[in-house]
Structures are given as C-alpha cells and as structure tokens.
Amino acid sequence: MNGYELRYSFCKSEHAKSISRITSNLFSSNMTDKSQTAEKFDLIIAGAGAAGLSLLWNLISSDKLSNLNILLTDLSFTPKNDKTWCFWDDANLPETGMIHHSWKDLEVRAMNREIREQLQRYEYFCVKSSDFTEMILNRAKNDPRVTLIETKINGFRSTDQGAMMETDSGDFHANTIFQSVLKPPVTPHTRSDISLKQHFMGWEIETSKSLFDPKRAIFMDFDVPQNSGVTFFYVLPFSINRALIEYTMFNEVLLTAEEYETELIRYIELRYGLDKNSYRITRREDGVIPMEDRRYPARLCQNVYNIGTMGGVTKPSSGYAFTRILKHSKEIAIAVENGSPIPESLASSYRFRVYDMMLLYLLKHDPAISVQIFHDLFYKNGFDRILHFLEEKTHFGQELKIFSSVPYSPFFKSIWKMKHRIFSGA
C-alpha cells in the first residue's frame, strides 16, 4: 500500500460522519491538534480549473464573505488555451464578457439527413479556458482575501478542526476544503455498471478559403463511420476561415494520437475538400471525459468536498459538465454565505439519473440505435426542446412526449437490463 492509498483509507474511515458541523466551524480558528503547525485558512480550493475558479469567483463576489481567508492552489496558474467549454444555459456564468463566440444556428447530421434549426430559447456559447482562467485569476490576485500557491497537491486528511492539504510546499489547514484534483475511490456503494469514456481530439484550423459560416455550428455530425462505438464530429466556426473541428467517440478504448489525427484529416478532406496542405492547425485540444453511472461521494473525507469532474457533476449520457459545475459552485457559495450545509454534488434528480442510465446502456451496447435516437430526438422535437431536456429542465409530461418520438423497444430493454440500479434508487 502506498502513501496515497494510506491517506485514502484514513479519509474513508471518516466518510460516515455528519456534515452538520462543517459549515458551523467554517470560521472557527481554535486548532488543538497537530494542524497547529500548518499554515491556516478558512477555506482551501484545491485545483484552479473550471470548478475551483468558478467557486472562487462566487465566493469573492459575495459581500457577506468579506473576512473569508481563502487559499487557491494548483500546479500552475498560467492560463492555458487547452479547453473550449461549450454550453447553452448561461444563467450562472460569472461574466458574459468571457464568451468567445456563440451560435444561434445549429446543425445535426445523422442518417444522411442535415437537421438545421435556429435556436429560440437558447444560444450555443463557447468560452476559452484561457479567458476564463485569466479573468478570474486577475480578480483573485487583487483580492486581499485570496492567497495563491502554485504547488503539487499530494493528498488530504481530516483533522479535529477541519482538514489538511498536503503539498510539495508543505501542509495547509482549513476548516473546509473543496477539491477537484483527486478522484474519489470506488467503493461497493459507488461502483458503476457502465463506464464509458468520451474521448476526443480537436484542431482549430485556419484556411485560406472562406469555408465556414460563423453563425452556424455543427453540433454533432454522426454521418461518419461508426465502427467502434458512437462516433461524431463537431465543427465550431469562429470566422469564415477559422473553426474548431473535433473528433469524438463514446466507448471504452482510447485511440493513439495518430488514429485521431488520421480521422481528422479524413473528415476535413471529406466535408470541406481540404487536403492537409490547405489549412494550418493553430491550436490542438484533446481530452477524456468520464461517462459513467457511478455515484460520486460528496466528500473525499470529512471536511473535504469533491467538486467538478471529481465531484461527479458530469452528465453521464452527454459528458457536458460546464454549466453543472457553474451551478454547483453558486450553490456552494450561497451555502457558505448562509452557514448552511454544503449541497451534495449529485446534480441530477432520480428521474434524470434513470434516463441517463438508459441512454448510457444503449450508447454502450447498441451504438447504431443510439445514432437513430439522436437523429429522432433532434429531427422530431426540435433543438430547443432537446437542449432543455439535456439541461434537465423539462417536466415529466414533456419528457413523455420526447420519449414517444424515439423507438421504444431499446429503452424497455435498457430498463430491464438496468433494473437492479433503477429499482434500487439509481
């Protein structure tokens, strides 16, 4: 057993304890244990990605938290332009000035049909991770409540008065820690039956010809070979000659870099008639997003809360996480403000967890029918309604209408296969 596992076993033994004193001791500073020697804060945010930074933003935007002493830690605070976060509900976005581009017109291609629509209720937004990081860090650097430390985080443990974060630069103590860097261990209670990966590689390309319509994004293009699981491309044009083109798969096995690149080259040639020498790659991004039905524990150990991907907020059937992260951060900040219990990270209601499980089952076991389902969803319902559904804002009557537009039998099969989860609380 290595040191990391040892720390986890310590954390696990604390899991069952009540959370009621967590917020009540948020501002207490009477340390009686060995945390006396560590540097102390009211609150530590471990990890400055989407989750850590949006939480920080919400906390420092609150007038009620003028005395809060916050430590933000990450390996590096240098903004990286390595992620493009797209979403359609901007209700919790810290600043609309962060939006890099948006589209009102969306297109889905599936079963040799081009389904195009102008959004009425929503807009499809995109934020560059570098803009988001820079804007929030600039504000944090000028806020006397915030201390920034660049260091490697090695683990966490609970203490009598809060929790300790262990790093390459020493130990730091706080009454409460929010962490987005360590994956909570899988326990019998949190195991998953279906564990897919959404893996992708994208190139931002610049062409000499005017090829793209900057007002219309290709949300999903399934009209590509579907040989190893559900596969699609998306195209986000930023101008008439600049677009992000991303190759995405939902399955269990990652590809080599060359395999993703070969498919990107093939797609750009097929869709836009461009050979490899007719465009310039100006930026690359890749990633793996978990698509699993496991429940993530709200806490890694007592007083250490999981947020972001590590908090399990990713929507299992789509991989979208950004708006859920923003919403969760806002809810946490409100709870801290009010001294009420920190909201659990489980973002979906039972009903939507069941839908996610059904769709996940089909994505894993029947990619062909999954593509037909995506086609029918968008073709027969319209984009706004489906985006509203994916945002989990529809009511049961609307959901029944949506389900009546897709083939029933695969869903009945998935309910049957997942009944042990569905009928035990999902």
Ligand SMILES: Cc1cc2nc3c(=O)[nH]c(=O)nc-3n(C[C@H](O)[C@H](O)[C@H](O)COP(=O)(O)OP(=O)(O)OC[C@H]3O[C@@H](n4cnc5c(N)ncnc54)[C@H](O)[C@@H]3O)c2cc1C
């Ligand atoms: C390329 C990419 C594109 C995505 N696009 C979308 C999208 O369009 N829409 C959407 O809804 N979701 C998207 N997602 C999913 C999700 O929104 C993102 O993964 C999001 O960044 C998750 O936020 P997070 O804070 O949990 O993790 P991260 O943003 O990854 O932040 C984690 C932070 O922890 C730090 N860290 C890690 N380990 C350590 C350590 N040991 N010590 C110190 N610091 C450490 C990292 O440096 C990082 O800053 C995307 C994911 C990826 C990878």
